[in-house]
Amino acid sequence: MEQGRTVFQPASFDSESQPARKRRVLYTTFTVVVSAVVVFVVAEGIAAFPAFGLDTDTKQSAGSGTQLSVHYATATRAQLATPLEVTIQGAATTDNVVLSVSSDYLDVFKSSGVSPQPTSETSNDNDLVMTFDPPPAGQALVVGWELEPKPVGWFTSKSADVSVLDSDANPVVTVHINTAVRP
Numbered sequence: 001m002e003q004g005r006t007v008f009q010p011a012s013f014d015s016e017s018q019p020a021r022k023r024r025v026l027y028t029t030f031t032v033v034v035s036a037v038v039v040f041v042v043a044e045g046i047a048a049f050p051a052f053g054l055d056t057d058t059k060q061s062a063g064s065g066t067q068l069s070v071h072y073a074t075a076t077r078a079q080l081a082t083p084l085e086v087t088i089q090g091a092a093t094t095d096n097v098v099l100s101v102s103s104d105y106l107d108v109f110k111s112s113g114v115s116p117q118p119t120s121e122t123s124n125d126n127d128l129v130m131t132f133d134p135p136p137a138g139q140a141l142v143v144g145w146e147l148e149p150k151p152v153g154w155f156t157s158k159s160a161d162v163s164v165l166d167s168d169a170n171p172v173v174t175v176h177i178n179t180a181v182r183p
Helices: 018-047
Strands: 055-063 066-077 082-090 097-102 109-115 120-123 127-132 141-149 156-165 171-182
Touching (some): 055 171, 066 156, 082 097
Antiparallel strands (some): 055 066, 066 082, 097 127, 109 141, 120 127, 156 171
16 A cells, blocks of 8 residues: 555445344334234224123123123133133022033133032033032022133133033023134
8 A cells, every 4th residue: 555545435225323223123023013003902892892801791691580690701702711611590599509611611721620619519521510509599600710711822612511400400581602812
């Protein structure tokens, strides 16, 4: 090289420094994620689109003078307190009440027990069958579980049949429920 002559060094294509470029990508990613969360929250609030948290419903059925009402979660996530409450009124409550719930449904949840406690409890391949003392005359029997979904790695859905059984273990009235468990 000749003395006094400046050597031309080509500039990089991008005049931003590496840390500034990384910061810009981080800010853009953060903005997109937060915006997506806000859109889902607004969609759930306005259109009743279940995206987050817990959604519940109540289904009812009647037969042979017995009314069965089941309050349950239609969608839930792990570690959220999830309701399952069964109300039985009518003819089936004059004697011992026999309630059947699909055991496959209950397997998805951690449970701290049923209230009131059944006088007896059995299970078969498909169902958990519980016998309860009758409620005081003219009152409904309300059976509730304190449930919490077990962590799942992927979206899953569980269905159950909740039935009041007669003395021959035949369903008197049945309600079919379905709960979506999200990761």
